[in-house]
Amino acid sequence: MGNSPRTPGLAAGRLPAETLAQNFADLHEPLDSHEAAVAADRCYFCHDAPCMEACPTSIDIPLFIRQIATDTPLAAARTILEQNILGGMCARVCPTETLCEEVCVRETAEGKPVEIGRLQRFATDAAMSHGPQPFSRAVPSGKSVAVVGAGPAGLACAHRLAMHGHDVVVYDAREKAGGLNEFGIASYKAVDGFAGREVDWLLGIGGIKVKTGQALGRDVDLDGLAAGHDAVFLGVGLGDVNTLGLAGEDLDGVGDAVDWIADLRQAGDMGSVSVGSNVVVIGGGMTAVDAAVQAKALGAGEVTLAYRRRQDQMKASGYEQELAATKGVRIVTEATPEAILGNGAIEAVEFSVTGSDERFRVTADQLLCAIGQKLVTVVGLDTEGGKIVVDDAGRTSREGVWAGGDCASGGDDLTVTAVAEGRDAAEDIHAVLTGVAG
Template sequence: MTAHSDIAAGRLDPVDLAANFGDAHPPLDKRQAVIESSRCYFCYDAPCVEACPTDIDIPSFIRSINTGNLKGAATTILESNIMGGMCARVCPVEELCEEACVRNLQEEKPVNIGALQRHATDALFAAGVQPFTRAAPSGKRVAVVGAGPAGMACAHRAAMLGHDVTVFEARGKGGGLNEYGIAAYKVPNDFAQRELDFILSIGGIEMRYGQALGRDVTLAGLRRDYDAIFLGIGHAAVRALGAEGEEMTGVMNAVDYIAELRQAADKASLPVGRRVVVIGGGNTAIDIATQAKRLGAEDVTLVYRRGRENMSATWKEQEWAQTNGVRIKYWAQPRRILGWPANGAGPAVKEVEFEYTQLDANGRLMGTGDGFTILADQVFKAIGQYFVPSALEDGLSAEPLEIASDRIIVNADRETSLKGVFAGGDCVPGTDLTVAAVEDGKIAAEAIDRLLRG
C-alpha cells in the first residue's frame, strides 16, 4: 500500500501560534529589576566578570540599575559587548556568569544577570539613545565580510575609532545567526534588526547586501582596495548524517528550516510533521525540536548519540525542550531512514532506525548492534555545521591563508597569516557562541586600529 508522510501547514490557529512564538521569557519590570539587583554583592574581584567572554563589568552595571541609572548600566554593558541586548537573550549564562555568581557558589539562586542586562539595554534602545560617538576620521578604510555578530562588532568598534567601514553580506539582511539561526521565541519583535539599526546609527558603516566572498568579491580585491579586512564568514555547510535515506523527502537541515521560520510573515504557512525526529545535541537541535512542537507537531523526539552531560546544549536548554513536550533519547545514533513507497515524487520519510551506542574500553563511541525505530513524518538534521574555505581560494592571492581543521588560524589579535587580514567568530578556532564572536570582532577592531595608526 502506498502512503505518505503527514506534513502539513496550519496545525495551530493564529492565536495559539502568536502565544507560542511570543517572548518566551518576559522582561523584568522596574520593581523586579530593583529587587533582583539588590541581591548582588557587588564583588570587587567578581568571578562573574572573569566568566564573561566580553569582560562586562557586571557589578558596576547592576549597581547602576539598583540606583536607577539605566543609561549608565546599558553604556557599561555595550562598551564591552555592543550586542549585549542579544547576548542577554541567548547567552548560556547558566554556564558562564551566573554559574560563577558568588550566590550560586553558596548553593543559593544566582543573581539573574542575563535578565538584568536585558532590562538595561532594552531601556536604552526604547529611548533611542546612542551613547557612543565616532573619533575623528582616520582616512582609513576597513572591509568587513559577514554581517553576523563578529562582523558587526568589528564594524562598530572600527567605526567608533574613526575608520570608514564597508560590510559585505551575502544575504539580504544583516545579523547572521542572530537573524537567521536562533529560535523565534527567543528574539521576537524583530529584535535582531532593531539591534543592527542601533549599531549602524553610530555612522561610518556602509552595508552592501547580496555580496558573497568568492562570488561577488575576492580576498585579493579587498586587500587591494582596503587598508584592513575582517572576515566574519561563519559556517557555510551542514554536516551530513552519513545514514542511508537522508536525501529522502521529509529530511531537512535544521538551520535551513529555522531560517525560513524566522523570515516567515505567517508562521501558519510553515509545514510541520505530525511526528518529528531531531538528530543532534546542540542548541540548534533544541531550537528546532521546541519550535516544531510549538508549530503544532504532536510528537517530537530528539535523539543524541551520547549522554545528557555530553550535549553541547546546556542543561537549561535541555530542560526547556522537555518542558515544551520534547522527548530526548540519549545514547543512540541513526542507522538508516526508511520511507513509504514512491508515489511519483519519490519516497517520503516513514521511520528512522537507530542503533544504541556506548563507549568502548578506550572511551570511543561505538554501536552496540541493538536498535529501535521511531515513526516519523519529518526528520531534522542538527549535528553541526562547518566552515568551507573554498570562498577564500580566489586564485588571485599571492599567499593563502593558514587554515587547519577547517578553521582560519589567528593570533591573539585575531590576525590571520596574511598581514592586515583578521578573522573571528565561527570561522576561527574557539567556542561557537554569539558572545565569543562579539569579543573576536572587538579585539580585531582594536588591533586593526593599532595597525592603521602605526
C-alpha cells in the same frame, strides 16, 4: 536534502493563530523597574567578580548592576555596551547559566544566582528605547576596512572600527544583516524583530556601509578586498552544514535544522510553515533544541531529539535540555542514526544503541539534522580543524587579514564570544592602521 510539501505528514497551520502567538511569545518576560531593583539588590558586588571573569566580553557586571540599583539604567547600559555592543541580543541568547550566573556567589551559596541576563536586558532595552546609541564616531581617519559577514563578530568589529573613525564596508551573503542573530536562533528568544532593530541601532553610529547579497568567493574575493581596503576582517561564520552520510537524505521531509530555523525566523506568518506530525531532530546542541522546541510549538504531535552520546555530553546546556523536556520533546540519548527509511518520503529513522548492535526505529514524517556546521573554504588562508587559524589578536596567516567568530580557531561558538573576537580584532586593526602596532 529535500523538504517537499508532497511528504504526507508535513502540513502548515496545525495550530490556530492565538495558540501560535502564545507558543512563540517571549521566553523570558522583561523585568519592570521594580523587579529590576529587587533583582539588583541581590548582588553582593563582589570585589573579585567571578561573574565578570566568566563573561567572554568582560563586562563589569557588578558596576552595571549597582547602576541599576541606583536607578541609572542608561549608565548601566553604557557600561555593558562599551564591552559588548550587542549586549541586548546577548542578554536574550547567552547561556548565562553556564557563564556569569554559574559562578555567581548567590548560585554557589543558595542555588539561585543573581539574574544577570535579565538585568542586562533591562538596561540595554532602556538604552535602545531611549534613542540613539551612546557612542559617536571619531574624526574620519581616511582608512577603509572590509568586513565580510554581518553577524555578531562582523558587526562588533565594524562598530568598534567606526568608533575609531575608519570607514567600514560590510559584505554579507544574505539579504539582510544580523547573521545567526537574525537567521539562526529560536523565534521565542528574540521576538518583535529585535535582531533587525538592534542592527539598525548599531549602524546609527555612521561610517558603516552594508552590502547584502555579496558572498565571499562568489561576488567578492579576498584579493580584491585586500586591494580595495586597508584591512580585511572575516566574520563569515560556518556557511556549510555536516550531513549524516546515509542513504535517504534526499527523501522528502528530510532537511537541515539550520535552514529550517532560518525559514521559520523569516516567515511573516508562522502558521504558513509546514511541520510534521512525527518529527525527529538529530543532534545535541543549541540548534537541535531550538529546532525541536519550535517544531513542538508549531503543532507537531511527537518530537524526538536523538543524540548519539550520553545526555551529560550534550552541548546544549542543562537549562536548554530542561526547556525541551518541559515543552514535550522526548530526548533519546546514545542513539546513533543508521538508516533513513521511506519510499519517496521519509517514514522512519533507524538507530542503533551507541556501541551495540541493538537497533530501534522511530516513526518520522520529518527529519531535521543539527549535527554541526563547517567552514566554506577560504582560499589563501591557513586552516586547522575546519577553522581559519588566527593568533590572539585575530590575525590570520595573511598580512592585513583578520578573522573572528565561529569561522576562526580558538573560541566557543557563542554569540558573546564572537562579539568579543570582533571587538578585539578591531582594536588590533586600528593599532596597525595608526602605526601603534607592527
